[in-house]
Amino acid sequence: MYTNQFSTSPDPENTIPCSYNPLTDEAEAPASDRRSIKVILSTLLSGVFLLALVMVLIGDQRSEDPTVVAVKGDYQPYSSSKTSEILKPAKVSRGVSEGVSEKTYRLFSAEDGASFPWSNLMLSWQRTAFHFQPENNWMNDPNGPLYYKGWYHLFYQYNPDGAVWGNITWGHAVSKDLIHWLYLPLAMIPDQWYDINGVWTGSATQLPDGSIVVLYTGSTDKMVQVQNLAYPADPSDPLLLRWAKYPGNPVIIPPPGIGSLDFRDPTTAWFTPDGKWRLTVGSKFHKTGISLVYQTTNFTTYDLVDGVLHAVPGTGMWECVDFFPVSTTDENGLDTSVNGPGVKHVLKASLDDTKEDYYALGTYYVENDTWIPDNPVADVGIGMIYDYGNFYASKTFYDQSKQRRVLWGWIGETDSENADIEKGWASVQSIPRVVTFDHKTRSNILQWPVKETESLRLSSDEFDKVEVPAGSVVPLNVSTATQLDIIAEFVVDNASLEGTGTIEADGGYDCSTSGGAAGRGALGPFGLLVLADKSLAEQTPVYFYIAKDIDGHLKTFFCADESRSSLANDVGKHVYGSLVPVLDGEKLTMRLLVDHSIVESFAQGGRTVITSRVYPTEAIYGAARVFLFNNATGASVTASLKIWQMNSAFIHPYSNEQEM
Ligand SMILES: *[C@@H]1O[C@H](CO)[C@@H](O)[C@H](O)[C@H]1NC(C)=O
Ligand SMILES: *[C@@H]1O[C@H](CO)[C@@H](O)[C@H](O)[C@H]1NC(C)=O
Ligand SMILES: *[C@@H]1O[C@H](CO)[C@@H](O)[C@H](O)[C@H]1NC(C)=O
Ligand SMILES: *[C@@H]1O[C@H](CO)[C@@H](O)[C@H](O)[C@H]1NC(C)=O
Ligand SMILES: *[C@@H]1O[C@H](CO)[C@@H](O)[C@H](O)[C@H]1NC(C)=O
Ligand SMILES: *[C@@H]1O[C@H](CO)[C@@H](O)[C@H](O)[C@H]1NC(C)=O
Numbered sequence: 001m002y003t004n005q006f007s008t009s010p011d012p013e014n015t016i017p018c019s020y021n022p023l024t025d026e027a028e029a030p031a032s033d034r035r036s037i038k039v040i041l042s043t044l045l046s047g048v049f050l051l052a053l054v055m056v057l058i059g060d061q062r063s064e065d066p067t068v069v070a071v072k073g074d075y076q077p078y079s080s081s082k083t084s085e086i087l088k089p090a091k092v093s094r095g096v097s098e099g100v101s102e103k104t105y106r107l108f109s110a111e112d113g114a115s116f117p118w119s120n121l122m123l124s125w126q127r128t129a130f131h132f133q134p135e136n137n138w139m140n141d142p143n144g145p146l147y148y149k150g151w152y153h154l155f156y157q158y159n160p161d162g163a164v165w166g167n168i169t170w171g172h173a174v175s176k177d178l179i180h181w182l183y184l185p186l187a188m189i190p191d192q193w194y195d196i197n198g199v200w201t202g203s204a205t206q207l208p209d210g211s212i213v214v215l216y217t218g219s220t221d222k223m224v225q226v227q228n229l230a231y232p233a234d235p236s237d238p239l240l241l242r243w244a245k246y247p248g249n250p251v252i253i254p255p256p257g258i259g260s261l262d263f264r265d266p267t268t269a270w271f272t273p274d275g276k277w278r279l280t281v282g283s284k285f286h287k288t289g290i291s292l293v294y295q296t297t298n299f300t301t302y303d304l305v306d307g308v309l310h311a312v313p314g315t316g317m318w319e320c321v322d323f324f325p326v327s328t329t330d331e332n333g334l335d336t337s338v339n340g341p342g343v344k345h346v347l348k349a350s351l352d353d354t355k356e357d358y359y360a361l362g363t364y365y366v367e368n369d370t371w372i373p374d375n376p377v378a379d380v381g382i383g384m385i386y387d388y389g390n391f392y393a394s395k396t397f398y399d400q401s402k403q404r405r406v407l408w409g410w411i412g413e414t415d416s417e418n419a420d421i422e423k424g425w426a427s428v429q430s431i432p433r434v435v436t437f438d439h440k441t442r443s444n445i446l447q448w449p450v451k452e453t454e455s456l457r458l459s460s461d462e463f464d465k466v467e468v469p470a471g472s473v474v475p476l477n478v479s480t481a482t483q484l485d486i487i488a489e490f491v492v493d494n495a496s497l498e499g500t501g502t503i504e505a506d507g508g509y510d511c512s513t514s515g516g517a518a519g520r521g522a523l524g525p526f527g528l529l530v531l532a533d534k535s536l537a538e539q540t541p542v543y544f545y546i547a548k549d550i551d552g553h554l555k556t557f558f559c560a561d562e563s564r565s566s567l568a569n570d571v572g573k574h575v576y577g578s579l580v581p582v583l584d585g586e587k588l589t590m591r592l593l594v595d596h597s598i599v600e601s602f603a604q605g606g607r608t609v610i611t612s613r614v615y616p617t618e619a620i621y622g623a624a625r626v627f628l629f630n631n632a633t634g635a636s637v638t639a640s641l642k643i644w645q646m647n648s649a650f651i652h653p654y655s656n657e658q659e660m
Contacts, residue, residue: 094165099223099261101352103165105414116568123423125620126597129483129648130456132181132429134171138163139427141393142408144204144214147401149238152178155187163420168198177452178432182654187243194218194226194250205269213299215266224260226250229299252302258283265320271337272366280309282318289315289381293369305369315381318349320393326437333405335398347371349380350393357386357394389576389611407433414572414613441581446606457485457644468630468637481624483646484594489587496635509547511559511577517541522634529627530594533619540565540614542601544588556582558603565614580608
């Protein structure tokens with residue numbers, strides 16, 4: 001059984017001296033690839049896995065074209081849908097030269113010197129009211145979320161010095177309910193040789209005795225990615241204000257054959273029947289995304305397990321891997337160490353190449369530390385995405401106080417860096433979402449805003465069975481439309497669904513390439529226009545599109561169209577979305593959380609989710625409206641809605657006197 005030895009008496013003999021030599025040989029140079037593979041094959045791998053990996057790598061060689069970043073398999077239904085307007089790369093790249101993914105939004109349409117004249121009024125409107133964001137400056141990945149002695153803790157990648165990526169520390173905030181937050185002092189800053197270039201992403205593990213360990217990636221003085229151990233300096237403090245770094249750090253260095261810039265973001269550890277803890281760290285060989293497994297008994301000494309948890313050719317670097325069980329029999333969430341009958345495991349990887357969080361459901365075999373997807377054609381990186389919009393580097397934690405698994409994701413900016421600097425902040429965290437197995441489809445997870453979100457609901461307006469004829473737009477009379485929780489249900493008349501007049505050759509419908517809300521078909525698009533001004537010059541449509549095959553078979557898509565979300569020319573505008581499973585007898589339902597420049601949209605109880613980051617210039621403050629629309633040519637739609645005004649969350653610096 002684990003005991004918390006390191007926090008009291010770190011073993012000096014176990015301490016790696018600071019003269020630690022970075023693995024310069026393993027740098028990303030293509031010339032070293034062949035040797036790297038040989039090294040890893042001969043030193044790390046064994047038996048059946050070796051054969052499997054060789055096959056993976058051989059498969060991988062075929063797609064070695066360095067310009068190809070596509071990761072899509074043949075799997076159509078869930079193919080990712082992102083396009084953007086055209087675009088000029090931003091001048092400053094941040095992150096890549098230091099060995100992490102690009103942090104600057106690189107695509108926007110403004111010509112040099114012709115960026116939109118943003119006013120202070122417009123920029124200040126963008127700040128959200130009930131999403132978590134720091135008081136100012138840059139934020140990215142959520143880190144080490146946990147519940148401890150009555151408080152939820154959120155740490156996050158944070159630049160205390162500016163609104164662009166750099167100087168990364170762990171920001172820290174606490175909450176009693178995941179909605180109202182108190183900012184605390186920085187938890188960890190880059191002050192050791194093993195993290196001097198950044199205290200990067202990591203995860204917390206709660207041990208059976210209640211104590212907490214954190215593993216995080218440090219970028220060393222030589223920019224090598226290593227895994228470090230930290231723990232609360234005063235475990236009796238519910239706020240966990242002070243953190244200690246283990247004197248023996250780093251505890252894990254890149255193994256032979258793994259690039260020193262390709263080894264980051266350790267997961268929460270899980271306990272296995274052999275009495276050891278396991279955790280996984282994302283990496284890549286060539287273009288094969290992989291997840292390495294380590295075992296430990298005391299969190300100070302680790303052994304690399306033979307083989308990998310999983311590998312998918314062509315998917316590139318896996319960042320922010322997350323690995324957790326879901327119950328196939330119950331609604332409650334599961335602690336990370338739970339396995340056995342009635343359990344499936346979700347494996348999630350954030351794909352550096354595409355900036356999307358792909359996941360798949362499968363089975364974890366503890367006897368050989370491998371995970372096998374239920375559906376190989378929808379494997380990690382080629383199948384389902386948590387959120388088809390702007391949502392990346394996500395992480396779950398098990399909330400033992402409410403027996404649920406909660407997901408956080410980073411919502412980045414798609415405006416220019418100049419605008420971020422002007423407004424003084426960049427990025428938002430998603431509303432925390434409960435993750436469950438979808439007991440109806442049995443092939444995907446569901447994501448749903450935590451129940452506590454509803455505590456912000458104020459007055460509501462209800463609209464019952466509003467007729468939305470083909471080709472129409474219907475205004476919804478709500479007092480203001482910048483902070484909303486909307487639940488909407490749509491019914492398409494049977495005659496159109498069943499009639500033969502609506503059969504179209506749109507079996508290949510794709511949200512991103514089929515014209516957005518202006519691409520009219522027989523049975524769609526229809527849905528809501530949010531953050532729209534009264535002339536509809538600006539609007540963000542969120543909608544369903546039903547595609548009908550020649551054989552009459554229906555497929556439903558859920559999409560969000562940013563192409564007219566802003567009159568500004570210097571922001572990214574994507575049309576996002578994917579297929580959403582709709583079972584017999586189910587109505588079409590969507591829930592939207594509108595919070596100034598963020599719209600989080602959930603279809604069919606959270607089977608398909610899209611987060612939109614939008615920057616309206618007219619549809620702001622009192623000018624923002626909400627409409628129903630139906631741009632189908634052959635179907636009348638009836639909509640019933642409930643729309644709540646949402647209160648602002650209380651998000652403030654902590655002061656000692658304060659009670660929440
Ligand atoms: C941790 O466990 C390893 C392997 O059992 C052992 O060699 C090492 O000394 C332990 N470290 C500490 C600090 O107890
Ligand atoms: C791991 O074990 C499972 C179940 O016995 C088996 O199906 C799978 O092939 C094994 N994987 C490897 C890489 O040996
Ligand atoms: C990092 O911190 C240094 C020192 O405070 C500062 O000069 C620099 O501008 C910061 N870099 C970024 C990207 O914020
Ligand atoms: C819209 O709401 C306002 C205030 O509740 C009300 O006075 C007005 O009659 C409503 N208009 C319509 C068209 O329902
Ligand atoms: C429409 O179809 C559903 C399911 O087939 C059926 O239950 C319902 O009665 C039909 N409604 C009408 C108006 O025909
Ligand atoms: C509906 O489609 C037409 C024609 O493509 C387009 O002009 C209009 O803007 C669309 N309506 C909405 C709400 O997108």
